[in-house]
Amino acid sequence: MDLLARCPGFAAIALDLGGAGGTPPSSVGTRLQRAAEGSGAAVIVRTPRHLLGGAAALVVSVRRVRTRWVGAERPRRLDGLVSEARVLRSRADPRLATPERAWIIEWRA
Amino acid sequence: MTRIACLVVPGADEQTQRLLLEMALAQSPSVEDGGPGIVYLDLRGLEALFGGEKEIARRLLDAVTERGLAGRIGVAGSRAGSRFAAGSGDGITIIPPGSDARRLGPAPLALLDLDPRMTARFGRWGIRTLGELADLPSRGLAERLGDEGPWLQRLARGEDPTPLHLWTPPPVFEESAECSWGVETLEPLGDLAAGLAEILCARLSRHGYFADAFEWSCRLADRTAHEGGCAPAAPLSDPAAAAALVRSSLEAHPPRAAVEEITLRARPVRVATAQPRFDEPPRPSPRQLTATLARLSALVDARGIGSPVILDTHRPDAHQMVPFTLSPSPCPLPHWGRGELDPSPLRGEGRVRGGPKVSGSVLAMRRLRPPRPVEVAFATGIPAHLHAAGLTGRIVAGAGPWRISGDWWTDAPFARDEWDVELADGTLCRLARDDRGWHLEAIYD
Numbered sequence: 001m002d003l004l005a006r007c008p009g010f011a012a013i014a015l016d017l018g019g020a021g022g023t024p025p026s027s028v029g030t031r032l033q034r035a036a037e038g039s040g041a042a043v044i045v046r047t048p049r050h051l052l053g054g055a056a057a058l059v060v061s062v063r064r065v066r067t068r069w070v071g072a073e074r075p076r077r078l079d080g081l082v083s084e085a086r087v088l089r090s091r092a093d094p095r096l097a098t099p100e101r102a103w104i105i106e107w108r109a
Numbered sequence: 110m111t112r113i114a115c116l117v118v119p120g121a122d123e124q125t126q127r128l129l130l131e132m133a134l135a136q137s138p139s140v141e142d143g144g145p146g147i148v149y150l151d152l153r154g155l156e157a158l159f160g161g162e163k164e165i166a167r168r169l170l171d172a173v174t175e176r177g178l179a180g181r182i183g184v185a186g187s188r189a190g191s192r193f194a195a196g197s198g199d200g201i202t203i204i205p206p207g208s209d210a211r212r213l214g215p216a217p218l219a220l221l222d223l224d225p226r227m228t229a230r231f232g233r234w235g236i237r238t239l240g241e242l243a244d245l246p247s248r249g250l251a252e253r254l255g256d257e258g259p260w261l262q263r264l265a266r267g268e269d270p271t272p273l274h275l276w277t278p279p280p281v282f283e284e285s286a287e288c289s290w291g292v293e294t295l296e297p298l299g300d301l302a303a304g305l306a307e308i309l310c311a312r313l314s315r316h317g318y319f320a321d322a323f324e325w326s327c328r329l330a331d332r333t334a335h336e337g338g339c340a341p342a343a344p345l346s347d348p349a350a351a352a353a354l355v356r357s358s359l360e361a362h363p364p365r366a367a368v369e370e371i372t373l374r375a376r377p378v379r380v381a382t383a384q385p386r387f388d389e390p391p392r393p394s395p396r397q398l399t400a401t402l403a404r405l406s407a408l409v410d411a412r413g414i415g416s417p418v419i420l421d422t423h424r425p426d427a428h429q430m431v432p433f434t435l436s437p438s439p440c441p442l443p444h445w446g447r448g449e450l451d452p453s454p455l456r457g458e459g460r461v462r463g464g465p466k467v468s469g470s471v472l473a474m475r476r477l478r479p480p481r482p483v484e485v486a487f488a489t490g491i492p493a494h495l496h497a498a499g500l501t502g503r504i505v506a507g508a509g510p511w512r513i514s515g516d517w518w519t520d521a522p523f524a525r526d527e528w529d530v531e532l533a534d535g536t537l538c539r540l541a542r543d544d545r546g547w548h549l550e551a552i553y554d
Contacts, residue, residue: 008391009398069506070508081537
């Protein structure tokens with residue numbers, strides 16, 4: 001999982017664990033953190049829930065608020081989604097991680 | 110005195126050209142690649158070793174004819190003269206020494222391969238042939254064209270002071286190791302291949318080459334062959350990276366029997382070194398990237414490693430993985446990649462500062478590869494319930510069917526209905542129905 005993160009020269013590495021079955025070992029966060037520190041890359045991990053513990057510098061939770069359909073009586077087309085993002089943890093600015101702060105993101109199809 | 114032979118074989122492709130050059134090299138140590146179907150040979154000083162001009166030309170023409178090629182040979186005191194001689198007759202045409210200027214007189218000016226500007230200039234002067242160019246006053250020509258004028262005039266008279274640009278066959282980078290006792294396990298075989306890779310890389314470095322591909326072939330104990338290959342992300346000559354790459358390739362495609370001999374070949378390429386710009390983002394070194402990709406390919410299916418390329422079709426999810434390569438000049442990071450969250454949200458809503466508008470973000474979906482078979486129950490003509498491995502629920506909203514078809518002119522046409530549905534637990538997904546049944550195609554995050 002951390003092979004690419006250990007290879008210096010990449011500016012950013014995205015890791016999507018959204019559809020992965022099972023639970024990754026608890027040491028994954030620490031391994032990724034050390035690999036990213038060594039290579040200087042920004043590692044972005046997408047998981048169904050917070051798995052990396054204290055290793056993550058920034059943890060953002062995104063949940064869907066509503067789905068937008070086009071069509072009055074019967075939906076005719078998916079128009080987009082509206083998501084709400086909250087910062088659960090921020091090592092650089094802990095003030096961001098407050099429950100009253102949320103960001104609404106509109107995704108258009 | 111310069112004596113040049115020109116071999117002309119019309120319609121020669123790259124492979125044939127290489128063959129012609131090798132045949133010419135068997136007759137003379139000084140050979141120049143004159144372009145597709147043209148090879149020049151320097152015949153000076155070869156009489157004592159290989160015979161006279163006519164004998165050498167005859168042997169070369171016989172060798173060409175034996176290969177089933179139709180060629181002509183001309184011999185003269187210059188490249189232009191020998192090419193003119195080759196084009197003016199069948200078989201072998203020799204212009205005797207001292208008569209180049211006279212024989213070249215009626216030859217067209219195009220024989221000198223002038224650039225269009227100079228051709229137009231001579232055209233305005235009414236100069237059409239080499240003889241007309243040779244008869245011009247040298248002093249006046251030098252005053253109007255500079256040094257190029259007298260030089261072109263010498264060429265027109267059949268004098269060619271420029272030596273041939275010698276062609277040498279590219280070196281073959283191949284190493285073999287025999288193991289008569291038979292290597293049955295991967296570890297010693299990998300060590301053997303890694304040793305060969307290190308030897309090859311040392312040879313590549315000595316010649317100033319890099320390798321952009323490695324091919325290996327194993328002679329097995331059951332009298333069959335096992336072959337494979339691997340390509341680094343960028344041309345390399347680093348022994349450790351090459352060894353790791355070859356070792357991983359062997360581990361990904363292990364031989365089915367004991368190996369009695371292994372041969373490793375490297376494809377050599379020249380790589381121009383260039384200093385990266387200051388505004389370029391950092392790039393992984395070829396050695397480290399190759400080693401990383403080699404380790405990845407040993408862990409996962411190598412077909413899934415690379416760069417995705419969208420195919421030229423409307424077929425959903427049509428893509429292809431191509432080998433990941435380091436581009437010579439990577440694009441700088443897009444400005445929206447450096448956005449940051451605005452720490453002062455307004456009435457509970459926020460936006461991304463320095464990036465795209467949040468309201469204009471494009472909806473993305475997570476493709477399931479391969480699509481997951483599902484069972485769909487209908488009520489009043491629309492999907493009402495979904496059942497799949499790990500995903501079951503009542504459908505509360507949906508839109509469709511979107512009917513798409515295409516590629517009907519190929520052997521693999523497609524036609525399907527697509528639905529976007531939302532389950533009671535909030536899962537939003539895309540379903541598709543084709544002649545194989547219903548499938549869960551993607552999930553919207």
